[in-house]
Amino acid sequence: MASTMPAPLLYPSPSEAALKLQFLGKKIQDVPAPAAIIDLAVVNRNCRLMLETADQLEVAFRAHVKTHKTTQLARLQVGRDSRSVKLVSSTVSEIENLLPWLLECKAEEKEINVLHGIPITRSALPRLSAVARALGEGTVGLFVDHSAHIKLLDAAASDWPGQIPVWMNIDVGYHREGVGAHSAQLADVAYALAASKRTRLAGLYTHMGHSYNVSSPAEALEHLALELEGLEEGAIEFLKIAGARETKDANAQKVVLSIGATPTATAAQNLFDDTEGARKYRAIIEKINRSFAVELHAGVYPVMDMQQLATRARPAQSTVHPMRSLLSFADLGLRMLVEVASSYPDRGEKPEALIAAGSIVLGREPCKSYPGWGVVSPWPQPSGPHYDPEGTRTGWIVGRISQEHGVLAWEGPTEHVRRLEIGEKLLVWPNHACIAGVNVGWYLVVDSDTGDPETVVDVWVRWRGW
The missing domain is CATH 3.20.20.10 (Alanine racemase)
Known part of the structure; x- marks a missing residue:
C-alpha cells in the first residue's frame, strides 16, 4: 500500500517557541483580539473529575481529542500518572x-x-x-x-x-x-x-x-x-x-x-x-x-460551553461534596477574546454593539437555552452580573452573527446597561467550544489557580488538517 504525506508536513504549525516569546507574561487585556483563552485551572478540575468518576465506577475512560486538538490537553485528559x-x-x-x-x-x-x-x-x-x-x-x-x-x-x-x-x-x-x-x-x-x-x-x-x-x-x-x-x-x-x-x-x-x-x-x-x-x-x-x-x-x-451548561447534565453543586462546582459558569474553561468595533445605543428597542468577531471566531451553532451565539462574561471583573439563561436573563449576548461581524444585543432591563466603549475588549463564552476553536491557530493559557488569572502562562498550538 502506498504511503502518503502526514498532516504535520502538509499543514505546518507556527513556531511554539516564537509564540511563547510573543505572548508569555502578557496580560489578556494586551493580547490582540480575536484570541482563544483557556483557563488551565478549570480544565484541570474538569479532567480530574471525569477520571475520578470512571475510577469510582470501575470502568475505563477514553478521551476524545477533537475539541482542542492539542497534545497538552490530551495529556491532562488521560491523567499525568496513568x-x-x-x-x-x-x-x-x-x-x-x-x-x-x-x-x-x-x-x-x-x-x-x-x-x-x-x-x-x-x-x-x-x-x-x-x-x-x-x-x-x-x-x-x-x-x-x-x-x-x-x-x-x-x-x-x-x-x-x-x-x-x-x-x-x-x-x-x-x-x-x-x-x-x-x-x-x-x-x-x-x-x-x-x-x-x-x-x-x-x-x-x-x-x-x-x-x-x-x-x-x-x-x-x-x-x-x-x-x-x-x-x-x-x-x-x-x-x-x-x-x-x-x-x-x-x-x-x-x-x-x-x-x-x-x-x-x-x-x-x-x-x-x-x-x-x-x-x-x-x-x-x-x-x-x-x-x-x-x-x-x-x-x-475539559472546557465545556454554553450548550453543555444548557443540558444541566450535572447539578451546579454536588450533594456529596457541597463545595464542589459541577456545572456552572465557573466550569467553562474556554473564552473568546473579542474587541468592540462600534456602538449603537439607539438603534432599536435594545442597545447594540458591534464586535470584530463573527461565525469564523465563535461558530454558528445555536444553544437551546437562549437566543444567541455567545454570552459576554463579566470580565475584566473577576465576577459580576452577566446574562444567565436560568437567572436574570440580563446582560450582553451575541444576538446576531455573520462571517466577521458579531452584533451584541443587550437583554433585560436597560436602566443598568453595561456601557461598552469602542476598542474595549471582552471575553465571550461560546455556544460550542469544538467549533469556536476551529479557526484559531493556538490557545493562550492562563491559570486562575495561581492568583494571577490575567497573565498568559503557556501557549498551546492547535493541530491542523484532516
Missing part, C-alpha cells in the same frame, strides 16, 4: 500529531489504544497504517458499520501489523454513524467479520449525540442508561451472529462497550448520590460490566 492512554479522534491528522507523544508513552511501556472515530475510508487507510506500524500491533482501532469496510481492510491491509482491531458502530437513536441492533446491515458486518482473516472485533461504540437535548441530571442519566442498554443489545446480537460470545471469565479479554457524549458521560458523575435512581443506574453498569468491558468517552468536557 499507565493507560485511551483516545479517540475525528481526523487522521489528530492521530498523526499525537504520534510523537504516543511514542514517548510506548517507550514508557504504557498501554496505547487510539481509535479513528469515523468509519474507515480508503484514503485514510495508508496514513493510519503508518501510525499503527510505528506504535505496534493492537494500538490503532478502526470504526466499521458496513460489510464493505471489512472487505476494504481484508484487501488493503497488508502493511498493517497483525490483525486490525475493528470497532462496530451501533446506532442507539442519534442516526449519525452506526446501525441498529437488529438491522440486516449489522448482520452483514458480523458475517463479514466472522469470515475475515485480517480483522478482529475489539469493541462496539456508540455516540449519544441527542443527549444534548436533555435539561436535567435525571434526563441525562436516563439517556446514559438507554445508551448502555442499547449498545449491549447490539453487542449481544452482533456477537451471536459473528460466532463469538460475551464472556463471564474475569481473566479473559472482554469486548469493550464504549458509550458517551459529554452530557451522558458527565451525568455519570451524579451516580454517587445516595438516591434510588443513582443506585439503579450503577447496578446497570455493574451488571453489563460483568460480561463486557464498559468504557465512557467524551470530548468537550
Whole structure:
C-alpha cells in the first residue's frame, strides 16, 4: 500500500517557541483580539473529575481529542500518572500529531489504544497504517458499520501489523454513524467479520449525540442508561451472529462497550448520590460490566460551553461534596477574546454593539437555552452580573452573527446597561467550544489557580488538517 504525506508536513504549525516569546507574561487585556483563552485551572478540575468518576465506577475512560486538538490537553485528559492512554479522534491528522507523544508513552511501556472515530475510508487507510506500524500491533482501532469496510481492510491491509482491531458502530437513536441492533446491515458486518482473516472485533461504540437535548441530571442519566442498554443489545446480537460470545471469565479479554457524549458521560458523575435512581443506574453498569468491558468517552468536557451548561447534565453543586462546582459558569474553561468595533445605543428597542468577531471566531451553532451565539462574561471583573439563561436573563449576548461581524444585543432591563466603549475588549463564552476553536491557530493559557488569572502562562498550538 502506498504511503502518503502526514498532516504535520502538509499543514505546518507556527513556531511554539516564537509564540511563547510573543505572548508569555502578557496580560489578556494586551493580547490582540480575536484570541482563544483557556483557563488551565478549570480544565484541570474538569479532567480530574471525569477520571475520578470512571475510577469510582470501575470502568475505563477514553478521551476524545477533537475539541482542542492539542497534545497538552490530551495529556491532562488521560491523567499525568496513568499507565493507560485511551483516545479517540475525528481526523487522521489528530492521530498523526499525537504520534510523537504516543511514542514517548510506548517507550514508557504504557498501554496505547487510539481509535479513528469515523468509519474507515480508503484514503485514510495508508496514513493510519503508518501510525499503527510505528506504535505496534493492537494500538490503532478502526470504526466499521458496513460489510464493505471489512472487505476494504481484508484487501488493503497488508502493511498493517497483525490483525486490525475493528470497532462496530451501533446506532442507539442519534442516526449519525452506526446501525441498529437488529438491522440486516449489522448482520452483514458480523458475517463479514466472522469470515475475515485480517480483522478482529475489539469493541462496539456508540455516540449519544441527542443527549444534548436533555435539561436535567435525571434526563441525562436516563439517556446514559438507554445508551448502555442499547449498545449491549447490539453487542449481544452482533456477537451471536459473528460466532463469538460475551464472556463471564474475569481473566479473559472482554469486548469493550464504549458509550458517551459529554452530557451522558458527565451525568455519570451524579451516580454517587445516595438516591434510588443513582443506585439503579450503577447496578446497570455493574451488571453489563460483568460480561463486557464498559468504557465512557467524551470530548468537550475539559472546557465545556454554553450548550453543555444548557443540558444541566450535572447539578451546579454536588450533594456529596457541597463545595464542589459541577456545572456552572465557573466550569467553562474556554473564552473568546473579542474587541468592540462600534456602538449603537439607539438603534432599536435594545442597545447594540458591534464586535470584530463573527461565525469564523465563535461558530454558528445555536444553544437551546437562549437566543444567541455567545454570552459576554463579566470580565475584566473577576465576577459580576452577566446574562444567565436560568437567572436574570440580563446582560450582553451575541444576538446576531455573520462571517466577521458579531452584533451584541443587550437583554433585560436597560436602566443598568453595561456601557461598552469602542476598542474595549471582552471575553465571550461560546455556544460550542469544538467549533469556536476551529479557526484559531493556538490557545493562550492562563491559570486562575495561581492568583494571577490575567497573565498568559503557556501557549498551546492547535493541530491542523484532516
